[in-house]
Amino acid sequence: MSAKDRKTALSEHLKQAVLTCDLAPGQDLDEVALCEQFQLSRTPVREVFRELDGEGYLNLREGRGVRAAELSHTTLRDFFLAAPMVYGAVLRLAAANAHSHQIARLKVAQETYRQTLRSGSATERTLANNTFHLITGEMAANIYLLPSFHRLLIDHARIGMTFYRPTSNEMASNVSDSADQHDDMIAAIEARDDQRAAALADAHWALSREQIERFVMPAALDVPLGSMSTRAS
Amino acid sequence: MSAKDRKTALSEHLKQAVLTCDLAPGQDLDEVALCEQFQLSRTPVREVFRELDGEGYLNLREGRGVRAAELSHTTLRDFFLAAPMVYGAVLRLAAANAHSHQIARLKVAQETYRQTLRSGSATERTLANNTFHLITGEMAANIYLLPSFHRLLIDHARIGMTFYRPTSNEMASNVSDSADQHDDMIAAIEARDDQRAAALADAHWALSREQIERFVMPAALDVPLGSMSTRAS
DNA sequence: TAAATACATATTGTATTCAATTTGGATTCG
DNA sequence: CGAATCCAAATTGAATACAATATGTATTTA
16 A cells, blocks of 8 residues: 555545544544554645645644644534525536536435435434535536535534434434435436526525524423523524 | 744745736746745645645645646636625625724725725736735635635636736726725625625626626727627627 | 742654656657 | 657655654742
């Protein structure tokens, strides 16, 4: 295994670890440990750090090492503001530009995703969903949109890992709905129907949002104390 | 001067060189020359390269050194598609979130910009305009939007340097219009009028676009050959 | 006992050295 | 004469060695 391969392996490992919150937001990385683990000297390891910092996976702090990118309340708000717009634009462009071989790959990704719904862990589900959306980004192929889109996907995955817990049946059915929406997206893209693709992006987004909101603001417990409510009007 | 300072100096130098097309799109950089010029070893120089690659200023090519980021016909099209949307969103958020000290800085930047209109070179004008818009990006302060916004600004500057030539009076008046629009933006931001800010973003963009279109598709020469036209319907 | 300072250790940043690719040119073969 | 191949020089990538900075702990002092 060449040095170049070990380097890309490290890069992939770190990306995945961040996406799945295996590296929690803000968690410190151990440079020398990764050197040993991936059989690399510090130089290439630090190069990978800088790359992933640029892509939004890691935060490089002057003289204080590297962390998994932070995920604060503020960023959560930013996320809700930017996601629908960027996501809509990406799907619209995807429908306009997709090549047939990309559509084929998207279908495979969707198959994999459905598989993880039946038998996969939360981690596998998150990664499969991420792969699906990455392909729609490739289809859109707009170098000015992709940087933001990719950052959104990183935190979409992490927010999902944080807030989604398959405790209720309600949630399980939500996830199944989202898979159906993926199918609709494929159909819209294949039909070059960019209007419909954009609408589906909104719908898909609304579902994710709803899922997260339900976790952040759960229904009030049925306590016998009168006017207790956790839900703002 | 410490090594850290020399490193940031290199970074700033390269950014500016790319923005002003002092480094033309696709132009190769000489690693060792920059090492000597900025009194740094290759390691920190290469780290800067990776950072600027992540930010869209440079392109790092596996085993083939570094270039100023490419600017192809394809990217130009991508640019026209993405810019109005992202730009509109940024100004809308800027109007919603701007702090007073940021507004003060924006006014200073605008002063400087007007100064360059009177007495500056194309390079100075481009950099001053860039600074103005960078501050609006700071005001928007949305980490998911900024990566794309910054990439757009890079190529906005470079497209301007490429296609704008102050040969005609028409163009000169266009530039003056754009400065007036800056003033309107400041007013809208100060009034927290995000609707108007977004509208101004569109208008500002339309002006830039018009300027570029006029250069790419000039009015047909008045040749005596009948139905000759350079303009598509 | 609490705070502050100084020192030791660990971690990060930079320089230098060594290895592996790539590139350009010359030579040979079709 | 053109194309392909092989070799040398130059450039890029990785590893090691060295320097600077930051962190944590212990000791001292108020």
